[in-house]
Every structure is written in structure tokens, then in C-alpha cells.
Amino acid sequence: MWKWLHPYAKPEKSYQLAGKFLPWFIVLTVVTFVVGLVWGLLFAPADYQQGDSFRIIYIHVPAAMMAMAAYSTMAIAAFVALVWQIRLAEMNVAAIAPIGAVFTFIALVTGAAWGKPMWGAWWVWDARLTSELILLFVYLGIIALHNAFSDKVLAGRAASILTLVGVINLPIIHYSVVWWNTLHQGATIMKFDKPSMPPEMLWPLVIMIVGFGAFLGVLTLMRFRNEILARESHRPWVTAMVTEKLAGEK
Amino acid sequence: MAFDSISDFFAMGGYGFYVWLSYGLTFFALAVLIINTLSKKNKIMKVVEHRLSREQRIKKAQNREGTL
Numbered sequence: 001m002w003k004w005l006h007p008y009a010k011p012e013k014s015y016q017l018a019g020k021f022l023p024w025f026i027v028l029t030v031v032t033f034v035v036g037l038v039w040g041l042l043f044a045p046a047d048y049q050q051g052d053s054f055r056i057i058y059i060h061v062p063a064a065m066m067a068m069a070a071y072s073t074m075a076i077a078a079f080v081a082l083v084w085q086i087r088l089a090e091m092n093v094a095a096i097a098p099i100g101a102v103f104t105f106i107a108l109v110t111g112a113a114w115g116k117p118m119w120g121a122w123w124v125w126d127a128r129l130t131s132e133l134i135l136l137f138v139y140l141g142i143i144a145l146h147n148a149f150s151d152k153v154l155a156g157r158a159a160s161i162l163t164l165v166g167v168i169n170l171p172i173i174h175y176s177v178v179w180w181n182t183l184h185q186g187a188t189i190m191k192f193d194k195p196s197m198p199p200e201m202l203w204p205l206v207i208m209i210v211g212f213g214a215f216l217g218v219l220t221l222m223r224f225r226n227e228i229l230a231r232e233s234h235r236p237w238v239t240a241m242v243t244e245k246l247a248g249e250k
Numbered sequence: 251m252a253f254d255s256i257s258d259f260f261a262m263g264g265y266g267f268y269v270w271l272s273y274g275l276t277f278f279a280l281a282v283l284i285i286n287t288l289s290k291k292n293k294i295m296k297v298v299e300h301r302l303s304r305e306q307r308i309k310k311a312q313n314r315e316g317t318l
Contacts, residue, residue, distance in 0.1 A: 045252055046263060053265035056272045063276070102283045110272040117268050222287045229294045242298045
């Protein structure tokens with residue numbers, strides 16, 4: 001039943017499949033970003049307490065959510081890489097880590113710029129903020145560890161193990177606002193109750209979340225392809241591809 | 251529309267600095283990531299192209315030696 005998956009364990013096939021998905025993700029990203037940003041920045045009503053400063057939510061929440069989604073994806077890939085020794089899964093870990101780090105960075109700086117006018121401080125050592133900062137350090141650690149080995153097989157295995165260790169941080173981030181007294185507000189959408197936001201504010205947020213998800217997809221596909229190319233650069237299929245490209249330029 | 255004028259929009263009800271700082275930094279960070287991703291691909295392709303042209307030159311030189 002799952003046999004159709006087998007050819008995609010071949011780097012060449014995976015490279016081509018990623019290339020096929022790429023344009024669709026790019027289109028989805030552009031459309032959702034344009035619609036979401038215009039709606040969120042221009043048409044959503046100002047918050048009755050926070051005024052227009054709440055518009056930071058349209059990048060802060062999507063970036064934070066996708067930083068965690070990226071980590072989950074990476075953790076699944078790391079598990080697959082360790083258990084079934086699939087090289088492409090290792091490449092996926094290496095591809096996603098920098099994206100997750102940047103998304104976490106965005107969540108942190110937009111949070112700081114939102115915290116200053118609302119809480120009166122750029123930064124507080126509170127549970128949500130601290131656990132999110134740890135997520136950034138975990139991402140940086142995975143990137144550094146992967147770069148520390150010149151043997152890419154060893155690098156992939158080490159980075160995968162560290163990725164799995166870091167999973168412990170995900171539930172801590174998510175439940176930090178419940179488990180500890182914190183300045184950060186509780187969940188607005190990711191809860192079983194009705195979302196505590198009016199639809200004219202919520203819709204652009206949902207669109208932006210989809211947009212950041214699609215953008216995560218775009219970057220993952222591009223970096224995944226880079227990893228394959230770098231590791232397979234001596235294989236005949238890469239040589240053939242480059243020869244064809246050079247012939248096309250002449 | 252939530253704003254009456256363009257200057258109103260940029261002012262963001264007095265929170266302009268914080269809102270545009272957030273959006274600016276986000277845009278900057280994502281731009282850096284895209285540029286890094288594209289330049290990485292370029293670099294890999296350059297290395298392969300360089301290797302290929304070197305192999306071709308070697309082959310050519312060997313052929314020439316054979317004719318002499």
C-alpha cells in the first residue's frame with residue numbers, strides 16, 4: 001500500500017518532487033501574505049484596550065506558531081533519520097533548523113516590540129518568554145552541532161539526537177502560560193473553547209498563520225533541495241542537470 | 251478601513267514606532283533568510299560547474315596530446 005513512497009527515498013526523486021511543490025507554496029505564500037497583511041493592517045478594527053499596537057499579532061503569533069511547527073516537523077524527521085537511517089530525513093533536519101531559528105527570532109523581537117508599549121518592558125524573565133528564548137538556543141545549538149562535524153553522516157546523527165532531546169521544550173512553551181503566572185496572555189485560538197477574538201480580527205490572523213505555514217514550506221523545500229544538491233554534487237544526475245543548464249545558457 | 255488618512259495609518263494610533271519596528275525586523279529577517287537560501291544554491295551550482303569545466307579542459311588537453 002505504501003510502496004509508491006519507496007522511489008522518493010532516492011535523493012533525485014525527492015529533489016524533483018520538492019521542485020514540483022515549490023511553485024504552489026510560493027503562490028499560496030504571496031496570496032495569503034498580501035490578503036492577510038492588507039486586511040490585518042488596514043481593515044481590522046483597532047483593539048478596544050491595546051489600540052493599533054495589537055496589529056503586531058499578525059506576525060507575532062504566526063511566527064511563534066510556525067517556529068514550533070517547524071520544530072515538530074524537524075523532530076519527526078530526526079526520529080525517522082535515527083530509526084530507519086534515511087539520509088533524506090537528516091537533510092530535512094539540517095534544512096529546517098535555520099528557518100525555525102529565524103521564525104523564533106521574529107517571534108521574540110516582535111514580542112519585545114509589543115511588550116514595551118503594553119507591559120512597559122522590552123523583556124521580562126517570564127515563563128513564556130524564557131522558554132521561547134530556550135527554543136532559539138536549541139535551534140542555534142542544532143545548527144552549530146551540525147556544522148561542527150565535517151563528516152556529514154555523523155553531523156546528521158548528532159543533530160537528530162539533539163533535536164529529539166529538545167522536543168521536551170515544546171509542551172513547556174505551549175503550557176507555560178497555564179502552568180506559571182506570567183505576563184504573557186493565555187491562548188487565544190489554540191484552545192478547546194471558542195476563540196476569544198471577534199471574526200474581523202481573527203480572519204486575517206488565520207490567513208497569516210496559513211501564510212507563514214506556506215512560507216515555512218517554501219523555505220523548507222528550497223533548503224532541502226540545497227542539502228540534496230550539496231551532498232549529491234558528485235552524482236551523475238547532478239552533473240547531467242548542470243550540463244543541461246549550461247547548454248541552455250549558451 | 252480602520253484609518254482616515256495615510257499619516258493616520260503610519261501613526262498607528264501612537265504605536266507607529268513599535269508596530270513598524272516589528273514589521274521592519276520581520277521583513278529584514280525573512281529577506282536575509284531568502285537571500286541566504288538562494289546564494290547557497292548558487293554556490294553549490296558554481297562549484298559543480300567549475301568541476302565540470304575543469305574535467306572538460308583536462309579531457310580536451312588529453313585529446314590534444316594524443317594527436318601530437
